[in-house]
Amino acid sequence: MIGYAVTFAFACLALALGLNLWRLLKGPEVGDRVLALDTMVINSIAIIVLIGVATTNNTYFEAALLLAMVGFVGTVAYCKFMLRGDIIE
């Protein structure tokens, strides 16, 4: 049963990543693209966690934690750049 659930969650997340990519390519404003990139990072974290469940291996969590931190810093840097034209003042 867990195998089916993992497969279903993988399919959902792959579809979600495709939808995010669509918004990333189409997005009429820069804010849309930043938001799509942020969502893609969050979905990648979910996929990494799911890979850990599917392979019964808990060495992937460090990667997920690292991606969570780096993704947030990246989003803040993009927003800061759009607000002020500079990242570190």
Added chain:
Amino acid sequence: MIDLGILGEIAIAAMLVLGGGFALVGSWGLVRLPSLMERLHGPTKATTLGLGGILIGSMLFFQLEQGTWTVHELLISLFLFITAPIAANLVAKVHIHALRARHTPTVPGPAGAPPPPPSGADWATHEAPHPGTPASTSEN
């Protein structure tokens, strides 16, 4: 290794399915909703909740499957629940400033334009710092 038991298996599977479903709904909202202010709602709420569900499912799985209590998932979900609202706030702020800079009115979606601030005040992100308030923490 502890035998999982049907209840634990059902709980893990339900958490994983719920998490995947919520993540999909969040991304569908990102595609479907008409304007950026409305699109913010999908990823910030549904996707964060979906990731929380998957992390709880993973935590239960390792707890019941291997008997190891891992706290990584709690760290990830705590960090994400803290940072997601901040990122959304920053994107909304960028959007408001971009609208003001371009002088083009936004196309209101089905929810309509947000109501203006009361009594002639401006949005807080446009206001100058009040006297006595340091403009940034690096200046004092």
